[in-house]
Amino acid sequence: MADASQVDALYQEIILDHYKQKHGSGLRDPFESEVHHVNPTCGDEVTLRVHLDAGTVSDVSYDAVGCSISQASASVLNDLVVGKPVDDAFATLDAFQALMQGKGEVEPDEDVLEDGIAFAGVAQFPARVKCALLSWMAFKDATSQALSTQEDA
Amino acid sequence: MTSYDVEAVRKDFPILERTLAGDHPLVYLDSANTSHKPRQVVEAIEQHYLQHNANVARAMHQLGAEASEAFELGRTKVAGFIGAGRREEVVFTKNASEALNLVARVLGDAGTVGEGDEVVISEMEHHSNIVPWQLLTERTGATLRWFGVTDQGRLDLDDLDTLVTERTKVVSLTWVSNMLGTINPVERVIARAHEVGALVVIDGSQAVPQIPVDVSSLGADFVAFTGHKMVGPTGIGVLWGRYDLLASLPPFLGGGEMIETVTMERSTFAAPPHRFEAGTPPIAQSVGLGAAVDYLSALGMENVAAHEQAITAYALERMQEVDGLTVVGPREAVQRGGAISFTLDDVHPHDVAQLLDSRGVAVRAGHHCAKPAHQRFGVQSTTRASFYLYTTEAEIDALVEAIRHTQQYFGGR
Ligand SMILES: Cc1ncc(COP(=O)(O)O)c(C=O)c1O
Numbered sequence: 414m415a416d417a418s419q420v421d422a423l424y425q426e427i428i429l430d431h432y433k434q435k436h437g438s439g440l441r442d443p444f445e446s447e448v449h450h451v452n453p454t455c456g457d458e459v460t461l462r463v464h465l466d467a468g469t470v471s472d473v474s475y476d477a478v479g480c481s482i483s484q485a486s487a488s489v490l491n492d493l494v495v496g497k498p499v500d501d502a503f504a505t506l507d508a509f510q511a512l513m514q515g516k517g518e519v520e521p522d523e524d525v526l527e528d529g530i531a532f533a534g535v536a537q538f539p540a541r542v543k544c545a546l547l548s549w550m551a552f553k554d555a556t557s558q559a560l561s562t563q564e565d566a
Numbered sequence: 567m568t569s570y571d572v573e574a575v576r577k578d579f580p581i582l583e584r585t586l587a588g589d590h591p592l593v594y595l596d597s598a599n600t601s602h603k604p605r606q607v608v609e610a611i612e613q614h615y616l617q618h619n620a621n622v623a624r625a626m627h628q629l630g631a632e633a634s635e636a637f638e639l640g641r642t643k644v645a646g647f648i649g650a651g652r653r654e655e656v657v658f659t660k661n662a663s664e665a666l667n668l669v670a671r672v673l674g675d676a677g678t679v680g681e682g683d684e685v686v687i688s689e690m691e692h693h694s695n696i697v698p699w700q701l702l703t704e705r706t707g708a709t710l711r712w713f714g715v716t717d718q719g720r721l722d723l724d725d726l727d728t729l730v731t732e733r734t735k736v737v738s739l740t741w742v743s744n745m746l747g748t749i750n751p752v753e754r755v756i757a758r759a760h761e762v763g764a765l766v767v768i769d770g771s772q773a774v775p776q777i778p779v780d781v782s783s784l785g786a787d788f789v790a791f792t793g794h795k796m797v798g799p800t801g802i803g804v805l806w807g808r809y810d811l812l813a814s815l816p817p818f819l820g821g822g823e824m825i826e827t828v829t830m831e832r833s834t835f836a837a838p839p840h841r842f843e844a845g846t847p848p849i850a851q852s853v854g855l856g857a858a859v860d861y862l863s864a865l866g867m868e869n870v871a872a873h874e875q876a877i878t879a880y881a882l883e884r885m886q887e888v889d890g891l892t893v894v895g896p897r898e899a900v901q902r903g904g905a906i907s908f909t910l911d912d913v914h915p916h917d918v919a920q921l922l923d924s925r926g927v928a929v930r931a932g933h934h935c936a937k938p939a940h941q942r943f944g945v946q947s948t949t950r951a952s953f954y955l956y957t958t959e960a961e962i963d964a965l966v967e968a969i970r971h972t973q974q975y976f977g978g979r
Contacts, residue, residue, distance in 0.1 A: 417588055420924040424917075429976070455916050455932040456940075456947045478946050480916035481976075544916065 422534030423541070424481065431528065432481040437491030441474040445559035450551040452543050457483045461551040465559050470494050470502050473552060482532075482541050487548035489528050499556060505529075506549055513542050570869045576956050578604035578861075590926025593961045593968075598744050598772060598905040598952030599930050600794045603858075607797060610857035614850050622849055623823055633849055640852030641839070647859035648789070649780035650806055657805040657812070657839040658847050662771040663694040665790035665805035666738070668842060669767050670698035672815045673736060674706050678765070681707035684733045686764075688713035688721060688750075689942050690743045693935040695769045699738060708735070715942050719746040719895035726758050734764040741773035742903040745936040745950065746895030747878070749777070749903055756785045765811075771795060775954070776874045776903055778867040781806050793851060797955075798858035802851035805842070812838035819844040870955045874904045877953045881906055881962045885951075888969055894943050904953035907934065910969065913976045915949040921972040922949075927965055 440447075444462035451458045457479030464472040473495055477487045493509075494502040508525045509532070517537045521530040535545045576582050579602045584592045594602065614636055620629035622637045638653075645653040659665040673679050685699050689712055703710045711729055714722040721739075730737055737759040742749050752768055759766045767788040773779060774789075775796035781789050788811075793802040817824055817835050821844030826834040835841045862870060879899035885891055890911035896902045910918055919931035930950045933940050940947065951965055 417924055419587070420921065423920070424975070456937070457916070458946070480914035482916070484914075538920070541916075541920070 425531040427531035428485040431485035431488040435488040440476050446555045448551050448555040459548050459551050463555040463559050483544040483547045486545045490548050586926045593927040593964045595951040596928050596930050597954035601797050607854050607857045611850050611854040614853040637849045637852045640856035643856040643859050649782045655809050657842045659803040661803035662790045662792035665803045667698045668818045670702040674702045675816045679708050679735045683708040683735045686711045686737045689715045690939045721750045730758050736765050738767035740769040744772050745934045745939045747903045747905040749901040777871045793855045799851045799854035802848040818842050821845045877957050878904045884966045907948040907950040915947045918949045922968045925968040927968045
């Protein structure tokens with residue numbers, strides 16, 4: 414199911430650029446929650462911290478080991494959600510998840526996903542969707558935890 | 567390798583003639599994961615379902631008798647193939663994992679392993695030979711201890727005498743590592759274990775498919791393996807055990823076929839192997855596995871092993887010509903099976919496998935169900951190429967060529 418042209422669609426320049434030059438990589442303080450997610454099939458791992466400030470995602474910092482797709486997607490996540498209100502960040506997450514799980518039939522909205530549209534080709538590779546979603550799911554988990562501890566406080 | 571004609575062998579495996587996307591011929595280098603099946607095996611299973619299908623043991627009609635006979639014939643063939651003293655020593659399970667879980671469970675239930683006792687395994691085990699022992703030792707209050715692995719990927723036996731002691735009740739060890747490819751000196755470990763009265767379980771999942779095995783002279787107490795890695799079908803595995811030992815152990819699962827009699831108060835249990843085979847067994851799979859061992863015997867396991875050895879030596883040499891490629895495991899083809907795990911500088915294994923796949927080269931990437939072994943070598947994952955009786959030198963060349971392409975793809979863009 415994967416000849417050379419599909420592989421090129423998977424490994425877009427943008428993805429390889431993010432992979433080589435990750436945005437926002439490394440773990441930073443302050444943060445309200447930290448999570449560790451793994452992809453049990455291939456062993457990709459991410460430790461991810463979220464810092465919220467008055468309803469805005471003011472930092473997402475992470476330490477990730479894994480393939481180019483999982484690393485690049487963490488970098489794009491950082492670009493897309495940092496500085497956004499939590500609701501907007503979650504809307505972006507929904508759009509990215511819909512694209513990944515859309516089996517190639519979802520048309521990505523560049524205004525929402527920016528560099529994230531480069532991941533459209535990933536949707537054709539079921540085994541790689543989990544790689545692309547790893548850090549996004551970690552972000553969702555960490556943010557939900559941060560929100561609920563804030564409510565408790 | 568005069569008598570071994572790999573091209574003739576390949577004709578028995580129609581799947582090897584497939585071409586994949588982009589018109590690339592399939593280069594299947596994932597046989598340690600599962601092997602392909604020759605026509606002879608598939609046809610035996612087809613014939614069974616189309617002409618002799620019935621349930622075993624409990625059906626009183628003619629087809630039932632035929633099916634029972636076919637099922638038990640599979641057991642006889644497997645027993646012969648591994649040199650078992652009696653056919654009743656062959657217990658059918660659904661795979662090697664179930665066979666290993668079976669031993670670990672019943673040894674605990676029998677009280678063979680209890681509080682203060684020790685079980686010894688190795689750092690190079692497949693998760694199927696780790697987790698059941700973790701569960702057993704947690705359940706019983708016993709301690710799990712580990713053989714290390716040397717930098718060369720060999721089993722570290724320096725502390726054999728301090729690791730395997732009077733406290734040891736079970737040693738469970740892989741014969742051939744599915745990740746490193748190492749063939750372990752199991753005889754030495756068996757000798758030491760028996761000196762201190764411990765039982766020995768051998769995970770033969772990668773050994774039985776590629777080297778001649780004679781369980782009677784091996785000296786182990788149990789050997790587990792799995793049908794699908796030895797040109798047989800999925801859904802069937804084997805636990806071989808010494809008969810007197812099997813006969814002394816309690817049942818594993820309860821149900822039909824494993825009883826002698828059942829009353830509302832209690833049940834008594836059938837003799838081995840049926841004691842350990844609750845419910846409708848893998849009938850057609852036994853027929854298929856019987857055909858598989860017939861196939862392997864016709865080729866001759868010495869020839870299969872020699873081919874594996876030669877192709878592994880060729881692959882080790884060719885692969886290590888590639889700059890930036892590091893073999894994780896023994897680097898020369900000595901006491902080594904046909905699985906080669908490697909890393910490639912600056913390209914993640916998942917990406918390597920993807921690029922190879924785009925060239926029709928099928929390999930495995932990840933931790934290969936051997937996370938402790940990966941941890942031992944400080945890698946999170948590897949790419950693994952594995953070979954079998956149908957692998958050719960031309961396929962190794964295609965692998966090396968595709969690896970170089972991968973390096974250019976990620977380095978040159
Ligand atoms: C060494 C080893 N042990 C156990 C297993 C488990 O085999 P199965 O998945 O058929 O239970 C495998 C195969 O993956 C293996 O390579």
